[in-house]
Amino acid sequence: xxxxxxxxxxxxxxSQPKRATRRVLPGFKLxxxxxxxxxxxxxLIPLSALLFKTFTLTWVExxxxxxxxxxxxxxxxxxxxxxxxALVNVFFGLLLAWVLVRYNFPGKKIIDALVDxxxxxxxxxxxxxxxxxxxxxxxxxxYLEPHGIQLAFNRNGIVIALIFIGLPFVVRxxxxxxxxxxxxxxxxxxxxxxxxxxxxxxxxFPSIAPALLTGFAMAFARAxxxxxxxxxxxxxxxxxxxxxxxxxxxxxxxxxxxxxTAVATVMLGISFVLLLVINALQSWQRRRSGGKx
Amino acid sequence: xxxxxxxxxxxxxxxxxATQFAAAQTLLNASYDVSREFYKEYNAAFVAHYxxxxxxxxxxxxxxxxxxxxxRAVNDGLNADVVTMNTTTDVEFLAKNGxxxxxWATRFPNHASPTTSTMLFLVRNGNPKGIKDxxxxxxxxxxxxxxxxxxxxxxxxxYLAAWGYVRKTGGTDAQAAEFVSKLFKNxxxxxxxxxxxxxxxxxxxxxDVLITFESEVVSVDREFGAGKVDAIHPSVSIxxxxxxxxxxxxxxxxxxxxxxxxxxxxxxxxxxxxxAAKHGIRPSNQKVLAKYASTFKPLQLFxxxxxxxxxxxxxxxxxxxxxxxxxxxTVK
Numbered sequence: 285x286x287x288x289x290x291x292x293x294x295x296x297x298x299s300q301p302k303r304a305t306r307r308v309l310p311g312f313k314l315x316x317x318x319x320x321x322x323x324x325x326x327x328l329i330p331l332s333a334l335l336f337k338t339f340t341l342t343w344v345e346x347x348x349x350x351x352x353x354x355x356x357x358x359x360x361x362x363x364x365x366x367x368x369x370a371l372v373n374v375f376f377g378l379l380l381a382w383v384l385v386r387y388n389f390p391g392k393k394i395i396d397a398l399v400d401x402x403x404x405x406x407x408x409x410x411x412x413x414x415x416x417x418x419x420x421x422x423x424x425x426x427y428l429e430p431h432g433i434q435l436a437f438n439r440n441g442i443v444i445a446l447i448f449i450g451l452p453f454v455v456r457x458x459x460x461x462x463x464x465x466x467x468x469x470x471x472x473x474x475x476x477x478x479x480x481x482x483x484x485x486x487x488x489f490p491s492i493a494p495a496l497l498t499g500f501a502m503a504f505a506r507a508x509x510x511x512x513x514x515x516x517x518x519x520x521x522x523x524x525x526x527x528x529x530x531x532x533x534x535x536x537x538x539x540x541x542x543x544x545t546a547v548a549t550v551m552l553g554i555s556f557v558l559l560l561v562i563n564a565l566q567s568w569q570r571r572r573s574g575g576k577x
Numbered sequence: 578x579x580x581x582x583x584x585x586x587x588x589x590x591x592x593x594x595a596t597q598f599a600a601a602q603t604l605l606n607a608s609y610d611v612s613r614e615f616y617k618e619y620n621a622a623f624v625a626h627y628x629x630x631x632x633x634x635x636x637x638x639x640x641x642x643x644x645x646x647x648x649r650a651v652n653d654g655l656n657a658d659v660v661t662m663n664t665t666t667d668v669e670f671l672a673k674n675g676x677x678x679x680x681w682a683t684r685f686p687n688h689a690s691p692t693t694s695t696m697l698f699l700v701r702n703g704n705p706k707g708i709k710d711x712x713x714x715x716x717x718x719x720x721x722x723x724x725x726x727x728x729x730x731x732x733x734x735x736y737l738a739a740w741g742y743v744r745k746t747g748g749t750d751a752q753a754a755e756f757v758s759k760l761f762k763n764x765x766x767x768x769x770x771x772x773x774x775x776x777x778x779x780x781x782x783x784x785d786v787l788i789t790f791e792s793e794v795v796s797v798d799r800e801f802g803a804g805k806v807d808a809i810h811p812s813v814s815i816x817x818x819x820x821x822x823x824x825x826x827x828x829x830x831x832x833x834x835x836x837x838x839x840x841x842x843x844x845x846x847x848x849x850x851x852x853a854a855k856h857g858i859r860p861s862n863q864k865v866l867a868k869y870a871s872t873f874k875p876l877q878l879f880x881x882x883x884x885x886x887x888x889x890x891x892x893x894x895x896x897x898x899x900x901x902x903x904x905x906x907t908v909k
Binding site: 348349352353354412415416419420421422436437515516519520521522523530533534535536537538539540543 | 643645646649670725727728729764765766767768769773776780781782783892896897898899903906907
């Protein structure tokens, strides 16, 4: 039994079992201890504070807080808009990463740096500038509005803002994987008579799919929690364009701490489940394409 | 929450000790967003006055934010000596949690509000839609910009003023509810806060009329240039109090009680009332008010208590989840 386990470990080899139980890298306990301490300090303690505050509610109050029609509409909007935005980002983010990795052209470094801008820009600035662009009297909005296309102060605006803030996540996760992809494999595929589409579908795509999924998950998670940029462009009409973070702020405004944390807990729960599912998908995909899970 | 409170407290007290080395006595005033310019001028006046009367140097720091966000920050441990808000519910919340005295409203004259404001309309230059009064706001072709009552005191006051207008002109509560509902049906965008509403109206060019505080009108003229908009005084509007209180928790710890009371009392002086008037905030001193009658056109004003009991009762009935405001959007 032990030898079976050990033989799967790449480092075990032929050495004696006693020595093999020692890890090659020193400091495991110290680093694990630090990891747990750090995670608790930065993530778990604030989150448990959130849960404790929620527990001050009875079930009936909790349900009333998290399942009123306005709140339900906001979940649909927040998760729906985040999903659409992340999907769009997967497509165009891959395109961007592809261009940045595979081609050389003047100004490439600048474009590469531009990708990170949404990371650094204060989100309120992003929201205000997008609104200024897309509103009926903005640079872009003035040409679209006469054709009946309204991009600001409705759900379209929300999706656009979320696409903006999520883009770097996809590009930056796919880029290094594309860089590491072995070009020889693609050449081999071509030599074996694969069409360009087949090369992409059967050679390139499987190797970058996990990174794409990770990028999707990050962009999606980021979009769910986004407040600053969306709030300026959303219009914020109850039942129509009111995102869940705004519901939380609204509850805080009426000093309903418990209600606000209850909605936050529900959001957190849904996000956590979604991220777990995405992670599972990812490891399934990796196993299927023959990599280590 | 406990842990977070301790961290904020620790940080705040660190910051405090750092500043105490620099000056003899400091005072922190936690105030609402748009009062920044007023308090900048008032603080300078107060420091000079305090030096003259007591010979002591004092330094006043300001912390600005949304009124109720500020109240939450003070409640959670921000070491402000005084709070100067624009919504009485914010101070009542602090009183309920024992941060300010329970009888704060009687500790200073005029229900502890040295100044007030009211809700006015801003319309586009020349008033193309001919908006004169609240009843014009429910016409089908009028687009109204107003702050979301869920996120801003400005919006709550606008809502209550509209409700009060119907009552004042002889309507019933049911008629008022219908009127307010019609009014909000004309709202294309609910702004997050007062400044956001101004931006939507003036920079995005959305809407025919903006409902906002009288004091905003002055700053609009200053920032966007006079003549872009006209101020319209409706026949009836509401009195919005700007309550002040000493944060007992902080002054007990810092020993700044005397100073804090002197600071708030001086808000009632002629000098301070004049400064307020210059910033478009209604002075409570009748003499000063009369002097600036061109800015503060007399209109029929009613207090919140006339139709709503108190602001916190109005909050419960109208703005809390499931209240009257929610019904506008959820009941079809």
